[in-house]
Each structure stands twice: as structure tokens, then as C-alpha cells.
Amino acid sequence: MWKDYSKSYIKNNRASSISIMVAALIATFFLSLINTLAYNFWVYEIERIVLEEGDWQGRIIGEIDKDRLSLIQNFGNVEKAIVNQELYSEDGVVVDVYFKNKKTIYEDMHLILERLGFEEKSAIYHELLLSRYLVHDPQDSTPPLLMTFYLGILLIISFSLILIIHNAFELSMNARIHQLGILSSIGATPKQIRTCLVQEAVMLCIVPMLIGNFIGIIVSFGLMKVINFFAADISGRHNAIFQYRPYICLFTFLIAFLTVFLSVWIPARKLSKMSILQAIRNSGGLQLKKRKNSRILYLLFGAEGELAGNALKAQKKFLRISTLSLLLSFLGFSIMLCFTTLSGISTRYTYFERYQDVWDVMMTIKDTRIENFELMEALKVTPGVRDAIVYQKAETITLVTDTWQSDELIALGGLETIAENIKEEGQFNVKSPILILDDASFLSYCSQIGVSPNLEGIILLNQIWDSVNSNFRYKKYVPFVKENRKNTVLYSTSENLIELPILSYTQKAPALREEYENYTLVYFISLSAWKKLSEQLGGTKSNVYIRILSSENVDYADLSDLEGTVARNLESAGYIIESENRIQEKISNDNMQKGMVMIFGAFCVLLAVIGIANVFSNTLGFLRQRKREFAGYLSIGLTPLQMRKIFYIEASVIAGKPLLITFFLTIVVVQFMTTASYLEPMVFWREAPVVPILVFAIAITFFIALAYCIGGKRLLKCDLNETLRNDSLV
Template identity: 55%
Template sequence: MWKDFSAGFIKKNKASSISIVTAAFISALFLSLICSLFYNFWIYEIEQITIDEGSWQGRISGIDESDLSIIKNFSNVEKAEINNTLSTEKTIVADVWFQNIRTVYKDMPLITEKLNLDSTAASYHELLLSRYMVHNPQDNSPPLLMAFFIALLLVVSVSLILIIHNSFAVSMYARLHQFGILSSIGATPGQIFTCLLQEAAMLCILPILTGSLLGIAGSALTIKIINFFAQEIAGRHNAVFQYHPVVFMATIFVSVLTVFISACLPAKKLIKLTPLQALQGTDELHLKKKKHSCLLCRIFGIEGELAANALKAQSKALRTSHLSLTLSFLSFTIMLCFFTLADISTNYTYFERYQDAWDIMVTLKNTDISEFRQGEELRNLPNVRNSLVYQKAIAECSIPETEISDELIHLGGPEAVTDNSINTEKCSYSVKAPIIIIDDKSFEEYCRQLNIVPRLDGSIVLNRIWDSLNSNFRYKKYIPFVKNRQRTITLQNIENTELSADIPVLAYTQDPVTLREEYEDYTLVQFIPLSLWKQVSGVLGHAEPETYIRILGAEEAALSELNELQNEILQTLSPKDNISIENRIQEKISDATMKKGMILIFGALCVLLAAIGLANIFSNTLGFLRQRKREFIRYASIGMSPKSMKKMFAIEVLVIAGRPLAITAPLTIITVGFMITASYLDPMEFLKKAPFIPVLIFFLFVFALVGLAYYIGGSKLLKSDLIDILRNDTMI
């Protein structure tokens, strides 16, 4: 039966076979690509966590050196080492690795109990363990990584089932008459069902294997592309493509299951038909209730009316295409608009705002500014225009109501413009007072910029507050916070307000020191010299552990010049692990490269989503010869010319490709309008950089492929001898 029935049909009906083969190939390709990329992203994240935080799985603190041997001899412990970074003379910390990582949460309490330690002595590398799918049993929130992948795989599989199902349905329902004949001579539904599955297996085995292998190659290429775009990002290690046999087996299993379900759905419906129903049935597309299409009829005439009815008859078969193309259009346009807005916002709030504030930033971790001794050497380096060393601290101050500025009182006082960050006390306001501690020489230069006599015994107050009533966060307007008459300000310890220091006020200003800093809106920022901080630090405290060095290079320095200066700075500082350095131009290049890479990845996903819809359209048009032959014979019998038939196809192409754009355009306009409003950007700034060209190219790409699919299907239909086809014994 297989040889005479299915094998013969495959040989004589290559269009239907190609449709099924193409759908199975695309299915396997997508599934293989998704599984392979997920596996590589998973491995990469584990590697990045290991580089940043170490590969330890458990950590025990408060042990003695003699306890290390006990830990090593414990069952399931692979190795244990003393962590010299965290260990002190009083406390020894040990990192532990296990042979079976899944029993970490059971073994660690047993080890601490064996060492007579409290359970709090044990800690876990929860981020790393979660990537290995090892979940803390006491944590009620389930791990989401695998659940996300399974959900993604399920969504993709269902989408692909719809595509392949349509291909099988077109092929199977085209043979209703044959099935009726077979049933009438004694073939059972089970035999027909088995024969159809054999046919599906014969057609899909090779495409599944080929698609899976090409998916692996596509994943490797994607990793290379990501590495290329992200090579300039600091602190990132290159991803190395990896693969595992289990991933291949999982891909093949899901692909086979997808094809099997796709073939079963139409086959089960088909074998439920009685022989008489099968003999009487036809594969012609029918429209139960014809409707008059005013728009297409008015624009294109009778061809538009006929095309509208044909599209309605195919609505079920093209449902996947409409959904996939609409989602791909919407995702692509909104993604490009989002990145355009993000680029405008980043340039405005970061690169353009601070382009004259810094060229190179050095962060000295766990370093107090008073310990830094190389400031003068940095200033004397060639091509260094300016160098400033600073550290940040936090304090509070009390402002009497009588000292609030007239402008702020006119707005209703601090309560009217703030977000409840200012506490009201008896006849005064308790305000945060961030402290910027500046090296003495830079502070004296700042005094000269403000035209005041340089002194190192007082503070310069940034006297401004954001007028949130008359401006937005994008274009902030500032007004004076206090009156410029207090000669002394009292700074208080934020934890113990009884500890305070009276600081002379050298000046009030609304022009801060030129730094790459974003100051809080409702605070009184204090700029004080290092000499003064040494006197009051014992009382105020709360300095951040990092010291920063802001360096300005030569005017309009190029990237190569800043890179050279950066190397000189590193040599001067004798860098250790506690130093990080940033280059403004390199930072901007890295930011642009990272955005391009993200656009490429998300754009590729949108193209894949569009490919699902396009594959469904190609699958549908390859069945034109069987699906629409009677329809066009009727048109020919009433005198419709081939030119009019071609016009019908052109109208269908325009509607199929244009409908997603028509749906997407208003949704995109509404979404982008909301984003522009929420970010308080000038709409004209967006329109100048709006991604019209990429969206147009994407639309033309889809339009061309839809047109190609209709050209292939329509050409075969119009070139065929339709009368001979009707005389074929497979039809009534």
C-alpha cells in the first residue's frame, strides 16, 4: 500500500511534498537554533559568574586551619580551600566545592554541625547554584530560567505546528477522492492513518536532520557575531561556542514530536470521514457567506471584490501568517523606536551632558582619599589638562524656615516641590547634605572659578532645588533653596544627629564642580576640601569606600590619544585589582556597539518570526494548483483574462503584506507617543532620528517574499491546463 499509494503520490505531486519538506526543515532549524543558543547563553552566564564571583559552591566562615582537613574528608566534598581575600587573623573563611552539586543544601548544614558551628556560618553561591538548576528548598520562589525556556520552546513549537499542520492539511485534503476509493475497497481508517504517518516520516526525516545541523551552525555564527559587536565592552569575556549531545537529542525529539502532531491533526480529521463523504468532498476553498468588500471593490474593481472573497476563504489557512507577520512588524518597529529613544536619551543625559566634564575616570575601590598620594604626578602627565580627586560622603543639615528662599516660598515651600524626602521639624527642615570631598588644589581652583578668595577651611554650598512644578526631569529648572546669608552651616551625622560639625560657608552657587555626577534634586550638596574633611570626618563619617579621579585630556583628544593617556595613568597608579578605569570616547563606542548588537539580535528574532509567517504563505501558495483550480476555471469560463487573474493575485499580495503594516502603524504611533510623553522628549528630536528607512526596508523585504510566493504558486496555476486537471481521476 505504501509503495502504490504514498510513494506514487510523492513522486507525482512534488509541490505538496516540497511544502511539507520546507515546513519540516524550518521547524527543525528554528528549534535547533533556539535550543543551541539557550545552551550557549546558559554556559556563558555560568562562566561570567565564575569569573566575577568565583566557582565556589558553599562557603564556611569561622573555622580553624585544622577544620579544613575535616571538610575535605567529608563525603561528597570535591575540594576545599581557604579564601585568603575574606579571611582575617581572627576569622578564617573556606570555599567548598562538591562532587554532586545538587546536594549542596543538604550537605552544608551537616558540615557546619560536624564542625560545631552555627548554621549562619554557612553561605551558598546562590546565583551560580540557580544557574545549575539547584534550588534552595527554603526559598518559596521557584527558579524561572528553565521555566522560561520551556515556555519559549512551547510557544515556538505550537507556532511551527500550525505551519506544518497547514502543509499536511493541504496535501491530505487534496486526496479526499482517493481516500474515498480506498475506503470503498476495504482499506481501514487505521491503515490509511498509518500510511499517512509513513508518508510524513519519509518526507521529514532528512529535513529534520539537515535543519538541526544548520541550526547548530547558525548558533555558532550568532555567537561569533555577538563577540564581534561586544569585543569593545570592558569586563566581558568572549563567548566560546559549545554544544552537547543531549541538546542535539532534545532538538531531534522536539522536532519529531512537532512534525508528528502536525501530521496527526489533519490525518485524524480525514479518517473520520465516511467513504461517501470522501468521494463527494472537494479541496476547493469555499466562502460560506460572501460579503461585499466596498474598499477593495472601489479601488480595484471586480478583481478587488474577488480577491477579498478569496482571502476570506483562506483566512483560516493564513491565520498563522497574519499573526506572525503582524507580531514581527510590531516588534521590529517598536524595537527600533525604543532604541532610537534610548539613544537620544542617553546622549542627552549622559554623553552630551558630561562630554566636557571628563575624559578618563579612575575608580579606586576600598581607598580613602586621604590615602591617595599620586595626585600631583597625574597633573604633571603630558596631555593632562586637568585632574581632580574626590570622594563622596553623606550628612544632614537643619534649615530654619526663615532661611528658605523667596522663590521657593512663592511655590509653596519645600513641601510643594519635593517627593517627601525633606522632613519637617519644629520651624525647620531636615535636609540631606551630600558631601563631595575634593583635593585641596582642585578646591582652590574651584574657588577661583567662583571669584572668591581660595580657602581650605569652609564649604561651598550648591544652593539649588528642582522646580518640579514648572519643569520636568528632562529639562529641569532650578531655583535657590536657601537665602545666601548663612555664614555657617551645621552638618550632622546621619545616624546620630547629636554628632555635628559647624562648617563655615565660603560661598553659595548654582554651578557645581565639573564632575560626572548626578546630584539629588532636594538636597544641599556641600563641596569641601580634603583638609577640612580630615578635621570633621571623625564626627560625620559615612564616606563611601571609593575614591574617584576625574581627568580631562587635551582639547578634542582622539580615541588613540586617550588610550595612550589611559596607559600612562595606569602605569603611574601601579594598578592592582582595586582599580577600574573608563575612557569617555571608548565608553561611547562600546555603548553604540552594544546597541547595534542588541538591535541585530532582536532584529534577527523579528526576521525569524516573519519567516514563520512567510513559510506559511509559501506552504499555502504551493497548494494553489489543487486548492484554487476550480475557482479560476469558473473565472475563465465567464471571460476573465489571465491579466485580470494576475491582478487578483497582486491585490492579495498587497493585502497580505500591507495588513500587518496597517495594524502596526497606529499601534506603534500610540506606543511611541506614550514613550515620548513619559520621557518628556521633544517629538521633533525623535522625528529627526526616527527609523523610517529600516522599517521601510523590512516592509519591502516581506512584500517581496509574499510576492515571490504568489508568483510561484500563481505561475504554476495559470500555466497549467486546468481542463486536463479536472479530468484527472483523482477529482470528481
């Protein structure tokens, strides 16, 4: 009998049944989608860290012989311990330790060190990798919480999706209280009613949940392919491989099924506690606990606005998820677009436009000293090369006294105020990068700044950022030191003072793609001069850099060919290199921006779909419950046109509320971001993403209006007069 009743109810209440099936399909689809994507993003992050830094979890450095290594390997939670042959430490052998249970790594490493008789400083933890497994140092008061933050977002989205199913069933249950009360009056037990409702839920939801789960997996696979396509040109990125585990499918399905079960069981249990008379008297309509006047809606739309306001208040509980989802989606989408636009402007101003005339191709030669590089002359005569500078970086300390600081710097408060540099023994230790240029490039640089070409001595970049009267976006500089000295004193790695002649002071740096640190004294020196000083001065970095300028008005194909030619010549000579070209860098940056917009945009669309799906669910689910409400309106003289107006007002409020809130919040956030980035507001507003934001807003409004249009048409097609006197079972 109960099976026949369930089949009859589903057949005769298609709108309610379809809304439940759609809710189950959409919720399970998005649960499957976000769980699968989250898992793949997590796996990709682990792979990236392992490729860049290794898969070790902990390291122990010290005098470790075979017995001590065996002690580490035999520790209970240690999976394996391997001597790292590639790393050398002055403190002893480096052992990479892997654990079976990563959660206890900090406690276990402490115990291992105690048994070895080592101090805590002998242990190193792979904190970045461990943080991706939510393992943090218990002694760290500020642990990295990025993964926890992402997990929190995932849980919030999942909870929102679960509520879609729950709300759909709650609407259906509320609409059936009257019917189920009649069934109770003729002898149906609470257990029979609960069993009936559960079997209906299974009949309606099992297939949509399976389909939604499968579609979520397919769409996740497609999105991974799209992400790989957009990010293909990003330097240093490895390809993401789609991965899936059966427990993801099982977890998604169980969550959805459990939600369906509880969504049916809880209302059914509440119903069993109601008296039969209470259940029969329940009309199934919307109940407004506390009536308040909707003054704004009344002033704008008259009596229809007042009625729409009361209806929205009655639906407040069911529309809460819709409102929150729509608000978060539109706010997130707007802020995300504004942020990426601002980021693009900032990158363009500080990088691409600043350096577009400085370089075309950059080569990094790994683990090579510039004095040992033998292809300088051949490089400069390569077809297509207009200019090339070969250089290497070193670092030292310059001793600057109060008397050597420029008058302009003293007027700003000196190094103590500008750079917060602390004076030691009457002078300041100023960090000083040294750029070693090949001889031909150094002589050319001398000519550019009006200095007699000379390979002996150094050129001092005499400028310091005036951080008092300018910001990092629009920097102003003042002279760093007085130009009255012919020599400068540098501090060598052997703690000796080396005096070098200054060829010239200048405010013009050579055309290199280099960003010099604030508050540093930068020196430029020829390779010939450096060869005489390198052993004494030290501090040389490990890589050699080559900056190449190609022919003017070069296109992407020509620049790529030039990059390939130079790279092949260097590799054939046995050098290990990394290369990049200006146009490819711009393309990669644009693709990365597009990929970021796509990922965040998809996330915002997901939130919007959650909200819109909930609106559809509520609108179609309330159809049966609102028949009596609108039949009452009809009985007091409202026309179908006025009832349509009520629907339009409700749709406008549901869509308009999050849009208006977002509008004001976005302006506040944009103002804050432009202020924090020291960007002139009009620069941003000229490129503000107004059109895509408006399109997104219109799309949200359209779908909400569509939901109410469908619901309104179905409602007005019903025989509302019959509804007022119909108390029979459907």
C-alpha cells in the same frame, strides 16, 4: 505496493512535496537556532552572575563551629558547604552552601536553620542566580519573572515553527481526501492508509530535519562570534564561548519528528472516520463555511476583490500563523528601532553631550583613601594632561530647619512636598554627599566661582530640583537654602554634630562627571580640610577617582595612549585601577546599541521568516486544491489577467493588514514613550528610523508577492479545463 504508491505520489506532486520538505527544513533550522542560542544566552547569564557575585546558592551566617559545619555538610540535599574566608561578618562565620537540587533550597535552608537553632535572618539566598534556574522564594509575592518571560517567548516561537510543519501536512492531507477515499473504496484499510502517509512523511522530512538541525547549530556558532565582535569593547563584559549539548539536538529533532508524525496521524485518523462516499465527493478545494461580502475589497477592486476576499476567508485558519507572525515581526522591529533610537537620543542628551567637555579619561583607584594617594603632583604634569582633579566621595546628613529653607523652596511647598522628606524634631535630615578635592583643584574651583582661595571650610552647591515646574529631562533649579548662614551642621557617623564654616554658596559645580542625587545638599571640601575632619565625620567611600582633561581636539589614538600612560604609572605604584576614556565609551555605547539592534532585529526577522515561510507553504500547498477553484473562474469567463489580479489582491491583503495595524500601533507606542521620557516629539521624529522600517516592510511585501507570483504562475500553466473533469488518481 504502498511504497510504490508513495514514490509515485511524491514524484508526480513535486510542488506539494517540496513545500513539505522546505517547511520541515525551515522549521527545524529555526528550532535548532533558537534553542541553541537560548541555551548559550542562559549559560552566559549564569557565567556573568558567577563572575560578578560568586556561585554560592545560599549563605548561613552565625556562630558556626566544626560540629555545626559538619551538620550542614551532612544534610541530605547539600552538595558542599565551605567557610568563606574572604568575607567577615560581625555576626559570625560565613558559610557558602551549595545544593544538589536547587528547587528545594528554600525549604532545605529552613530545615538547616532549625537544626542549627538559628533564626531566618541568618540565611542569605543568591536570589539572582537562583532565579535563572527558575527557583523563587515561595514567600515572595512578586518574584523576578524575567527568565519565565523569556521562556514563554521561546515556547511561542517554537509553537509557531511547529505549526509551519503541521500546516504544510494539513494542506497536503486535505488535498488528498478525494484520492484516499477512492483507495478506501477499493479495499484499503485505515491502518494501511495511515502507514502509507507516515512512511511518506519520513521519506520527505528525515533528511531536511537533519540538515536543518545542523545548519541551525552552525549559524548559532556564527552569531555568537558576531555578538562577541560587536560587544568586544564593552567594559566589564566577558567573552561568550559557544557551548552545545547533545540533548539540545535530540530535543529539537524529537519535537520536529513528533510534529511530523502527529501532523500525518491526526488527519489520517479523521479520514478513517469519514464515510467512503464523503471522501470521494470531497473536491479538495477551499471550503467557505459562511459566505460574507467583502465590501471594502469589492469597492476597491470590483468582483476580483470579492473573490479574493472569499478565498482569504476560506484560508483563514491556515493563514492565522502567517498573519500573527508578520504582525509581531513588523511591530517588534518597528518598536525596537524606535526604542533604540529614543534610547540613543536620551543617552546622548543626558550623558555624552552633557559631559563631553567635562572629562576625557576617568580612573578609579580601588580601596584607597585620598589622603594616602601619593601621585597627585606627578599625575598633573603627565604629558598630554591639560587638567586633572583627584577626588573622593563621602556621605553625611545635614540638619535643615524650616527657617533655613529658601523662599523659593517654601513657595513650592518645602521639602515635605518636593522631596517628601519627613520632619524629625523640628528639622529635616537631608542626605549630603561630600566631594573631597585635592588642594590644587579646590583652589582652582574657588577661583572659578569667584571666591577667595581658601583651603579651610566648605563650598555648598545651593540648588534643588524644581520637580513641580519641570521634569527630569529639562530640569529647573531653585535655591535650596537661604544664603544667610556662615556655618552648617553635619551629622557624623559617631552621632555627633559637627559645625563647619561655609566658604561660599554656589549654583555651579566643578567640572566632574558626576550625577548628584535629587534633593541633596552637595558639599565640596579640600583635602587639607578633610584630613582634620575625616576621623570625626566618617562616611568615606572606598575608591579614589581621577578626572583627566587632555589636549583639545584629541583623537581616539591619542586619548588611548594617554589612558595607557596614566594607567601604567598607577599600576607600577601598586594601585588597582579601572580606566575608561570618553571616545572609547562612546564607541562601546554605539557598539552595544548595534548589538542590541542586531539581536532584536534577528528575532524580528525570525518572526517574519516564520510568517513568510507559512505563506509560501500555504500558497504552494494550496496549488492543487485551488485548481478547481480557478478552473471554475475560467469557466464563467474570467481571463488569466483577472485571475492574476485575484492573486495580487490576496498578497496585498496578507502583507498590508499587519503593516497597517503596525503603523497605527507604532505611532501610539512612540507617543507613549516620548511622553514617558519627557522628550519633545519633534526631537524624535527628526531622527525616526523611517528608512529601515520601510525597507523591512518592502522586504515582507516582496516575499509575500513572490510566493503568490510563483504559485500563480504554476497554477495558470496547468490545464484548468482538464481539472474540471479529472477525478482520476494522480
